[in-house]
Amino acid sequence: MSTIMQASMQMGLSPEATACLRPDMTPQAAVQALLDAGVMPDAVKLLARLLPKRYAVAWLCQCARDQPLELEDKAGASLAEKWVREPTESNRRAAFEFANSGGYKSLGAWLAAAAGWSGGSLAPSAQETPVPPPEHLTACATVAAVNLMAALVAERFAARRAEFVARALSLLGTGDAAAGTSGA
Secondary structure, eight states, X not given: OOHHHXXXXXXXXXXXXXXXXXXXXXXXXXXXXXXXXXXXXXXXXXXXXXXXXXXXHHHHHHHHHTSOOOHHHHHHHHHHHHHHHSOOHHHHHHXXXXXXXXXXXXXXXXXXXXXXXXXSOOSOTTOSSOOOOOTTHHHHHHHHHHHHHHGGGGGGHHHHHHHHHHHHHHHHTTTTGGGGGSOO
């Protein structure tokens, strides 16, 4: 199964969106096809899944820098950015713990979750048996964070989300950026 089709299944794209995709599409062409078809929610999902995890988190951090964030949201963004700059297990774990302790109720928690769910284990740190996150979990947190950031100015939600997506399209490149969907 192609990367595009696998990503569309993992992210639960609508039948309308899936009908726009072909297995031989490049990641950038696939996302653009969804944008052209006017299925922005599905385009965001596919974009988030096709970006390498570290790129997805970096994209969120870039978008968050321009937002009027609450203190908790700034803390989550800071942890995510720390992981982007230095993708160590301790930085990933710190982001995961922050998101988990906040119950995933804030933008900051979702920003941190995108980094925290990028690898490692979701089990408590004292547990010996690791529980690796599903490959698409970073993308799910990315979608939540993008939508929450867009909603910071509710009357401009659609335009803001489109602006965020435009920032990330070039990160897909025109080749095999989707090869980076697993790992950091």
